[in-house]
Structures are given as C-alpha cells and as structure tokens.
Amino acid sequence: MADTPMLKFVTKGQLYPPKRDAGTRASDFQEISSSFPVPDAEEQASRCSQCGVPYCSTHCPLHNHIPDWLRLTAEGRLREAYELSNATSTMPEICGRICPQDRLCEGNCVIEFSGHGAVTIGSVEKFITDTAWKEGWVEPLVPGQPRGQSVGVIGAGPAGLTTAEYLRAAGYDVHVYDRHDRAGGLLTYGIPGFKLEKDVVMRRVQRLKDGGVVFHEGFEVGRDASMADLRKQHDAILIATGVYKARDIRAPGVGAQGIVKALDFLTASNRASFGDDVPEHTDGSLHAAGKHVVVIGGGDTAMDCVRTAIRQGAKSVKCLYRRDRENMPGSQREVANAEEEGVEFVWLSAPIAFEGTGHVTGVKVTGMRLGQPDASGRRAPEPDPGSEYSIEADLVIKALGFDPEDLPTMFGADELSVTRWGTLRVDHKTMMTSMDGVFAAGDIVRGASLVVWAIRDGRDVTDHMHRYLKAKARAKASAEGN
Numbered sequence: 057m058a059d060t061p062m063l064k065f066v067t068k069g070q071l072y073p074p075k076r077d078a079g080t081r082a083s084d085f086q087e088i089s090s091s092f093p094v095p096d097a098e099e100q101a102s103r104c105s106q107c108g109v110p111y112c113s114t115h116c117p118l119h120n121h122i123p124d125w126l127r128l129t130a131e132g133r134l135r136e137a138y139e140l141s142n143a144t145s146t147m148p149e150i151c152g153r154i155c156p157q158d159r160l161c162e163g164n165c166v167i168e169f170s171g172h173g174a175v176t177i178g179s180v181e182k183f184i185t186d187t188a189w190k191e192g193w194v195e196p197l198v199p200g201q202p203r204g205q206s207v208g209v210i211g212a213g214p215a216g217l218t219t220a221e222y223l224r225a226a227g228y229d230v231h232v233y234d235r236h237d238r239a240g241g242l243l244t245y246g247i248p249g250f251k252l253e254k255d256v257v258m259r260r261v262q263r264l265k266d267g268g269v270v271f272h273e274g275f276e277v278g279r280d281a282s283m284a285d286l287r288k289q290h291d292a293i294l295i296a297t298g299v300y301k302a303r304d305i306r307a308p309g310v311g312a313q314g315i316v317k318a319l320d321f322l323t324a325s326n327r328a329s330f331g332d333d334v335p336e337h338t339d340g341s342l343h344a345a346g347k348h349v350v351v352i353g354g355g356d357t358a359m360d361c362v363r364t365a366i367r368q369g370a371k372s373v374k375c376l377y378r379r380d381r382e383n384m385p386g387s388q389r390e391v392a393n394a395e396e397e398g399v400e401f402v403w404l405s406a407p408i409a410f411e412g413t414g415h416v417t418g419v420k421v422t423g424m425r426l427g428q429p430d431a432s433g434r435r436a437p438e439p440d441p442g443s444e445y446s447i448e449a450d451l452v453i454k455a456l457g458f459d460p461e462d463l464p465t466m467f468g469a470d471e472l473s474v475t476r477w478g479t480l481r482v483d484h485k486t487m488m489t490s491m492d493g494v495f496a497a498g499d500i501v502r503g504a505s506l507v508v509w510a511i512r513d514g515r516d517v518t519d520h521m522h523r524y525l526k527a528k529a530r531a532k533a534s535a536e537g538n
C-alpha cells in the first residue's frame with residue numbers, strides 16, 4: 057500500500073479543468089473548459105480510493121470500469137486506460153463532456169460523501185479519450201467477417217450510432233437512415249457547441265463511415281420509405297428516432313410571432329456553427345441579438361437556450377421556471393454556468409399570457425408557490441394569487457420538454473404498439489417491438505432521457521439483435537438443408 061499512487065484525496069484537493077472567463081466564453085460557441093494537462097489528470101485520478109464496491113460505477117448507466125481506468129491514469133498508463141474506457145462505451149469523450157456527473161458517477165463517489173469532493177471522473181474520462189484521438193490510439197472500425205445479413209437503423213443519434221458500430225464490428229451490413237443532413241441526432245443539432253464541440257461528434261461519425269457503415273442522410277422514414285419498404289431490404293431494423301414533438305403552452309397570445317420552439321432555435325444556431333446558410337438566423341426570427349429574451353422551462357434544453365441567447369448578443373435573458381432552484385430538473389452546474397454568463401433566473405414563475413399584437417412584446421407572469429408533493433414526489437407548483445406582473449420580451453423560447461411523434465402513423469405501421477405516452481412498447485427481455493425483427497432503443501423507448509442511457513440501450517439492443525439475426529440465419533440454413 058505504501059507505494060500506491062492512489063488514495064490521495066486527503067492531500068490533493070478536487071480540481072476541475074479551468075473554465076474560461078465568463079465574459080470571454082459568452083461571446084463564442086467553443087467549449088467552456090479546456091482539458092486537464094497531464095499532471096493534473098494523473099493527480100486527480102490518484103484521489104480515487106479504489107473502492108471494493110465502487111458506487112461510481114454502479115451509478116454509471118454504462119457501468120464503466122471507473123476505478124480501474126483512474127488507477128491506470130494515475131500510473132501514467134494512458135493507452136491502457138483508454139482501451140479499458142473504450143471497452144464499455146462507444147463515445148467516452150462525449151459522456152465525459154455532457155453527462156450530468158453530479159447526478160451519476162460523481163454524485164455517488166464516496167469521497168464526495170466524506171466531504172473531500174468527488175473524484176472528477178467525467179473530466180478524466182474526457183482527457184483519456186481526447187488524448188487517445190490526439191495520439192492516434194483510436195483504432196479504425198474493423199468490420200467483422202461478413203455475415204450476409206443486413207440491418208437498417210432509423211435514427212443516427214447516440215443509440216443508433218452505438219448499435220451501428222457494434223453490429224458492423226460483428227460483420228453485418230449496416231445502413232443508417234436519418235432525416236437530417238448530418239448524423240449525430242441531438243449531439244449534432246440539439247446540444248450547443250459550448251457543451252460539445254461539433255468536430256468531437258463528427259470524428260465519431262466519420263469513423264463509422266470509414267468502417268463501412270452506410271449513412272442515408274436527409275432520408276426520412278415515413279416520407280422516403282415506409283417501414284414495410286425497409287423490412288423488405290433488411291433482416292432486422294432498429295428504431296432509434298428520439299422524441300421530437302415539442303410540448304406547448306396553453307395561454308392567450310401564444311401564437312404571436314417571436315414565440316418559438318426551443319429545438320428550432322438551437323438547431324438554427326448549431327447549423328450556423330457548421331457554416332450553413334440559415335435564413336431564420338440571418339433574418340433574425342431565430343436569433344437573439346439585441347433582444348429581450350425569455351426562456352420558459354427548467355431542464356437541459358432551457359439551459360442550452362438561455363446560454364445560446366447570451367452568446368448571440370441578447371440584450372437580456374431571463375429563464376422562467378415554475379418551481380424553485382432546488383426542484384429544477386436541469387443540472388445545477390449548468391445553472392451556475394448560465395448565471396456566470398449573465399442569465400437571470402426567475403424562480404417560481406409561470407407565463408399566463410403573451411402580450412403584443414402580431415409580434416410578442418411581453419410575457420404576463422404569475423408567481424408560483426409549492427404545494428403538496430404530487431405523484432412524482434415533487435412539490436406541485438400552484439399559482440400564487442395576486443402576484444401577476446409583466447416582463448418585456450421580443451423573443452420567447454418554449455422549452456417545456458418533448459413527447460414522441462406518432463410513429464405508427466408516420467411509418468405506415470399500425471401494428472407498431474405504443475404506450476400511453478406514445479413511446480414505443482418493447483418486450484424488455486428482447487427490446488423487440490410488437491413487429492417481428494423490429495427493435496427500438498433510446499429516447500423513443502424511455503422518453504426524453506440522457507445520452508449515456510441512449511448509448512447503454514444501443515449496447516444492449518445490439519446483443520438482442522445479434523441473437524435474433526443468428527437465429528434467423530440458422531433457420532434459413534436449415535430450411536435450405538445446409
């Protein structure tokens with residue numbers, strides 16, 4: 057034990073990679089933190105106490121081998137750390153950047169409970185795989201021995217990309233269909249560059265393309281092909297389409313110009329970051345420059361909208377949320393980042409009407425108070441009588457969450473069974489939907505969730521699809537008398 061490089065949490069304090077100064081970072085879309093320099097990564101990894109039962113791993117949806125790759129990092133054996141980290145995740149550097157670690161691995165680190173501050177697991181994970189990319193350790197995707205079977209993946213988000221990678225490595229022909237012109241799903245067009253720079257996503261996509269995964273971009277299932285068409289072409293299908301129907305507000309004036317959906321706003325901004333020509337950006341309808349912006353909602357999407365609006369040069373940015381800070385769904389870290397960048401949070405407030413004729417000029421707001429806990433156990437917000445007031449607004453962004461689209465109708469597949477929330481119903485033992493050979497994973501099954509859960513689902517569904525496809529091949533061979 058005497059010469060162990062680990063257990064340094066008493067002598068070495070917790071450190072995150074330094075954030076760029078709020079004033080500077082609020083004027084561009086680059087990530088707000090740099091990576092650890094090598095000595096800091098090694099030192100931070102060395103704080104881990106190598107728990108026999110590592111709660112960090114238990115609470116990581118991928119059950120990453122966290123204590124093992126922390127030890128390898130502390131010992132300077134970075135390439136081995138990368139290989140271990142890569143063994144359980146298709147995109148560790150992305151999770152290291154955008155997982156809500158405070159609710160997952162780091163929030164359950166025993167060192168946090170002992171008052172020393174959690175091991176900064178996410179930042180070390182990001183450091184390991186960023187270093188691997190820099191050093192050329194990230195191997196190309198090598199397709200397995202061809203199996204003569206083909207898989208269609210609908211949706212190129214983290215769930216679809218994960219499955220595509222693993223099934224290609226297992227020797228299948230893999231075709232990925234996505235209605236957007238670039239792959240990546242919300243990694244590309246939802247999450248802004250200041251949390252996840254786009255080249256980090258694109259290099260992952262390129263690796264799959266180079267490994268022979270065929271991408272059909274700008275291809276919308278339901279418009280360009282039906283589910284029946286795809287089933288004829290492929291031996292199995294994965295539906296990983298995410299959830300995109302924006303929840304709306306019911307209040308007078310909500311149809312006014314200048315009241316927009318969060319994802320339209322974020323997609324326009326992300327497209328502009330790629331250098332695309334985005335007319336709604338240029339004409340100002342989806343741009344915050346010079347405007348008083350009000351964002352409604354308290355989740356990740358709302359946080360991304362307020363911080364994007366600041367970067368676009370808004371005159372003021374307010375976030376209205378009906379509960380208080382302690383009861384918001386978004387990450388506390390993101391709230392702190394937003395506040396540093398100049399966002400004002402108006403807790404316990406909800407819109408009751410939108411003002412202005414034609415174009416919005418303001419939001420009529422009521423104060424809220426927290427009542428008895430509801431079915432979810434959270435205290436239900438209710439209007440506080442007599443607390444109404446108005447806030448000036450030229451741009452209102454609705455960020456109230458997402459529901460699934462009506463896939464059975466869109467895909468022309470009435471036999472596709474859905475739950476009462478509209479998510480796809482799957483047999484949880486096989487991840488197969490009500491249609492034979494059609495599987496589903498990610499947000500379209502869970503409802504709006506997290507990237508790391510989409511990756512986990514993509515990993516799990518791969519095993520089920522592989523089993524199904526092998527059985528199908530065996531059945532075919534025996535029918536042919538082989």
Ligand code: FAD
Nearest residue numbers: 211213214215234235241242277298498499505506507510
């Ligand atoms: P998606 O990423 O949504 O990908 C689905 C893909 O399917 C899309 O590319 C879509 O174009 C395609 N598609 C849909 N319908 C069709 C069709 N008919 N034909 C062809 N293609 C189709 N999670 C985190 O962990 N950390 C964060 O910081 C975070 N921030 C977020 C910020 C925002 C603004 C949003 C909206 C979500 C955020 N999330 C975050 C959640 C996370 O992005 C999702 O949980 C995750 O991307 C779900 O992955 P998925 O593969 O299931 O679906």
Ligand code: SF4
Nearest residue numbers: 116151155160161178
């Ligand atoms: Fe933590 Fe997410 Fe990485 Fe798991 S994948 S170790 S939860 S940052």
Ligand code: SF4
Nearest residue numbers: 104105107112165166
């Ligand atoms: Fe290390 Fe914390 Fe995980 Fe324990 S819980 S193994 S100290 S990172």
